Amino acid sequence: MKKQILLKEAKVLTSIADATQGAGQDSVQGTVLILKEGDGERRIQIPISSVEAVVILSNMRRRVSERPITHSLIANIINGLELDLTKAVITEMRDGIFHAVLVFNKDGREIAINSRPIDVVAAAAGLGKPIYANEEALLVYAEREPEKRK
Numbered sequence: 824m825k826k827q828i829l830l831k832e833a834k835v836l837t838s839i840a841d842a843t844q845g846a847g848q849d850s851v852q853g854t855v856l857i858l859k860e861g862d863g864e865r866r867i868q869i870p871i872s873s874v875e876a877v878v879i880l881s882n883m884r885r886r887v888s889e890r891p892i893t894h895s896l897i898a899n900i901i902n903g904l905e906l907d908l909t910k911a912v913i914t915e916m917r918d919g920i921f922h923a924v925l926v927f928n929k930d931g932r933e934i935a936i937n938s939r940p941i942d943v944v945a946a947a948a949g950l951g952k953p954i955y956a957n958e959e960a961l962l963v964y965a966e967r968e969p970e971k972r973k
Contacts, residue, residue, distance in 0.1 A: 825958065825959065826958040827912060827958070828956050830859060830953075830956055831860070854872065854876045855869060855871065856868070856869045856871050856944060857869075867913060867960065869940050875945070879941070882894060882895075882898075894942065897946050898949045898950050901950065908947070909927065911943040911947035911952060912955045913940055913954070913955070923944075924936055924937055924943065
């Protein structure tokens with residue numbers, strides 16, 4: 824089994840990055856999901872849309888909408904069918920794209936369902952389940968937390 828690192832801190836940040844393809848171009852806005860390891864300084868940044876950011880933040884804050892959106896629907900299905908979701912795992916980065924799974928327990932067996940990282944994080948956050956990253960994913964693309972200024 825691959826070593827998994829618990830990601831204890833999740834943040835959604837919106838930033839403005841300068842366009843690099845020539846003078847006079849407008850700035851580009853971007854939103855990222857930052858997942859930081861619990862016992863270290865490494866973090867993973869995953870680009871997300873502003874809509875996905877709202878969903879993740881709502882799930883992290885346990886806000887319930889009147890009309891379930893897709894991530895809420897996934898959580899409702901998991902709860903309604905009494906599925907045992909144990910964790911979410913960022914498994915790897917391949918060809919510049921993060922891959923992830925939702926891990927369920929069925930009769931003592933782990934069953935991993937492939938999904939986009941954003942969906943995995945949104946579902947886990949909405950259900951209060953832990954989010955992990957395989958060590959390889961952190962080794963391939965992890966940034967160090969910037970030193971905090973005193």
